[in-house]
Each structure stands twice: as structure tokens, then as C-alpha cells.
Amino acid sequence: MTQFSVTPIGKVSLRADGMFIELEGKYIPALQELDGFSHVNVIWWFDESDHAEARSILEVPAPYKKGPPAMGIFATRAPVRPNPVALTAVQVIRIDHERGAIQIAYIDANDGSPVLDLKPYTPSLDRVEAPQVPAWCRHWPGSVETSGDFDWENEFNS
Numbered sequence: 001m002t003q004f005s006v007t008p009i010g011k012v013s014l015r016a017d018g019m020f021i022e023l024e025g026k027y028i029p030a031l032q033e034l035d036g037f038s039h040v041n042v043i044w045w046f047d048e049s050d051h052a053e054a055r056s057i058l059e060v061p062a063p064y065k066k067g068p069p070a071m072g073i074f075a076t077r078a079p080v081r082p083n084p085v086a087l088t089a090v091q092v093i094r095i096d097h098e099r100g101a102i103q104i105a106y107i108d109a110n111d112g113s114p115v116l117d118l119k120p121y122t123p124s125l126d127r128v129e130a131p132q133v134p135a136w137c138r139h140w141p142g143s144v145e146t147s148g149d150f151d152w153e154n155e156f157n158s
Contacts, residue, residue, distance in 0.1 A: 008114035023100035039121035045114040046084035054080040066136045
């Protein structure tokens with residue numbers, strides 16, 4: 001099987017003044033014309049779960065209170081997986097082209113998590129008008145904009 005090599009383009013930075021994607025200097029020119037996109041897809045690495053044990057987990061017991069008793073890892077957004085790659089659509093607050101920093105509203109990554117790539121969110125490619133989900137999670141919010149007020153703490157088993 002072919003192995004791939006990836007190099008982070010930056011990192012997630014959680015600071016007192018907000019959440020940021022901070023790029024390595026050589027990638028700053030890649031921000032050109034990103035202005036105007038309200039959201040970007042951030043592809044990042046679950047670095048704290050990058051070890052052999054986590055990569056070998058293929059099934060997990062009931063991560064969600066209303067979910068089935070066991071789930072395949074591909075049916076979850078858990079950090080333990082064969083390749084700890086994460087994808088989060090984030091709202092762009094502002095872009096500092098000089099510093100190579102994108103201030104974002106929220107990301108479910110930890111401070112220092114490596115960022116592998118950024119792609120502009122475009123509804124023609126990224127939005128699904130009527131997605132189908134299993135019955136156990138149909139009560140979840142219908143968009144990222146409404147999920148901030150949802151009681152996510154009550155959805156997960158400890």
C-alpha cells in the first residue's frame with residue numbers, strides 16, 4: 001500500500017483574543033483572494049491521537065447517548081481512526097495577510113493542532129440540500145450556525 005507524506009501549513013492557535021489559523025511564512029501568499037469567502041474548510045491533524053493504539057480502533061462502544069450500542073469509527077467524528085485527519089468548516093472573521101493569520105469563530109481542534117490544508121467553502125461543492133442522517137441523530141441542529149446553542153454535552157456518553 002502506498003504511504004503518503006504531508007507537511008503542515010500552519011497550526012491552530014487558541015489565544016485570549018480569539019481562535020486563529022496561523023500559517024507558516026512560506027504559505028502566506030496562498031491566502032491571496034481568500035477574502036470574501038465567509039467560511040473555509042480546515043483539514044487538520046488529530047495529533048494527540050496519532051499513535052498505534054488509536055489508529056487500530058475500528059469500532060467504539062456507544063459514543064452517543066441516543067446512538068446504537070456500537071459504531072464503526074467511520075460513522076463517528078472521533079479522533080481515534082486509522083488516519084487521524086479532521087475536517088472542520090469554520091467561519092472566517094478576518095484575514096491578516098501580513099501575519100498569515102486567519103481569525104475564525106470556532107474550531108473543534110486543540111491549541112497547536114497541525115493544519116494540513118485550507119479550502120474555501122463553496123455551496124456548489126460543499127453544501128448538501130437535504131442530507132440524510134440516522135434516526136438517532138436527527139434531532140441534532142441542521143447547521144453549524146444553530147449548533148452553538150445546542151446542548152452537545154448531553155449527547156455524549158462519558
